Amino acid sequence: MKQLLEKKGFICDMDGVIYHGNHLLPGVTEFLNWLKENGKRFLFLTNSGKFTPRELQQKLARMGLDVDESHFYTSALATAHFLNNQAPRCSAYVMGEHGIQVALHDVGITYNDVNPDYVVVGEASGYNLEMITKAIRLVNKGAKLIGTNYDLTGPTEFGIAPSCRALLAPIELATGKQAYYVGKPNPLMMRTGLKLLGVHSEDGAIIGDRMDTDIIAGIESGLDTVLVLSGVTTREDCLKFPYRPRLILDGVGAVPDAAKGIDITNSQCAVEFTEADVVLEQ
Ligand SMILES: [Mg+2]
Numbered sequence: 001m002k003q004l005l006e007k008k009g010f011i012c013d014m015d016g017v018i019y020h021g022n023h024l025l026p027g028v029t030e031f032l033n034w035l036k037e038n039g040k041r042f043l044f045l046t047n048s049g050k051f052t053p054r055e056l057q058q059k060l061a062r063m064g065l066d067v068d069e070s071h072f073y074t075s076a077l078a079t080a081h082f083l084n085n086q087a088p089r090c091s092a093y094v095m096g097e098h099g100i101q102v103a104l105h106d107v108g109i110t111y112n113d114v115n116p117d118y119v120v121v122g123e124a125s126g127y128n129l130e131m132i133t134k135a136i137r138l139v140n141k142g143a144k145l146i147g148t149n150y151d152l153t154g155p156t157e158f159g160i161a162p163s164c165r166a167l168l169a170p171i172e173l174a175t176g177k178q179a180y181y182v183g184k185p186n187p188l189m190m191r192t193g194l195k196l197l198g199v200h201s202e203d204g205a206i207i208g209d210r211m212d213t214d215i216i217a218g219i220e221s222g223l224d225t226v227l228v229l230s231g232v233t234t235r236e237d238c239l240k241f242p243y244r245p246r247l248i249l250d251g252v253g254a255v256p257d258a259a260k261g262i263d264i265t266n267s268q269c270a271v272e273f274t275e276a277d278v279v280l281e282q
Contacts, residue, residue, distance in 0.1 A: 011223065017209050026251060031256055045190075057071075073192070076104075092104060121171070
């Protein structure tokens with residue numbers, strides 16, 4: 001835990017770490033205060049490309065958290081950054097909500113549904129057969145296929161909903177083309193996030209609730225990895241993966257608690273993997 005407390009930069013996933021839907025999770029206010037009081041650099045990083053940083057800032061404000069919009073990084077921003085580097089001032093046919101539309105517009109990428117350079121797919125609530133058909137025809141005409149993130153499904157208050165990869169699947173199947181996915185676990189998004197934070201990977205940590213996006217992205221980017229059990233992953237699920245986080249906590253509130261000297265090692269969820277564990281299990 002000491003190793004985590006000494007990190008200079010923190011990349012935190014949002015859903016399942018900070019909130020669930022519109023509910024703030026326990027200990028988050030204390031965690032945010034700890035980050036600020038200790039001069040830590042931090043970035044809230046989400047695979048959802050639905051919202052702009054300003055909207056995320058306002059969402060947290062409604063929950064009572066004061067976070068400047070510069071602290072948010074979304075898969076929509078990462079996709080815009082990637083495309084702008086690859087082909088400045090390119091054009092794209094976009095299937096996605098305004099988070100991705102605004103991000104692309106802000107870097108000078110224009111909307112084009114006739115002969116675009118790219119077809120970009122994010123979370124699209126108005127998703128329909130007409131849009132899929134158009135996307136397929138544009139990809140067949142030569143447009144490159146891009147997904148904002150690799151999430152197959154996402155939680156909603158009514159149950160599971162298809163996410164970016166599931167929405168892209170019919171286009172991939174019908175065209176025989178594989179999309180390039182920008183968001184987590186692509187280390188590209190993590191590296192850009194670290195650059196924004198201004199810290200080296202060895203000075204940074206990622207805190208997330210998903211093994212297949214947050215934790216693997218952290219491992220592949222050389223960050224300290226912390227799984228919190230406040231989201232989708234249980235401790236049993238965690239053991240099914242061929243990789244593991246360095247630390248498992250019940251929630252981000254454990255961080256300020258540990259900093260205050262409160263013993264969290266007896267908490268049901270706190271697990272710290274050390275080199276000794278690795279040696280013992282081999
Ligand atoms: Mg999450």
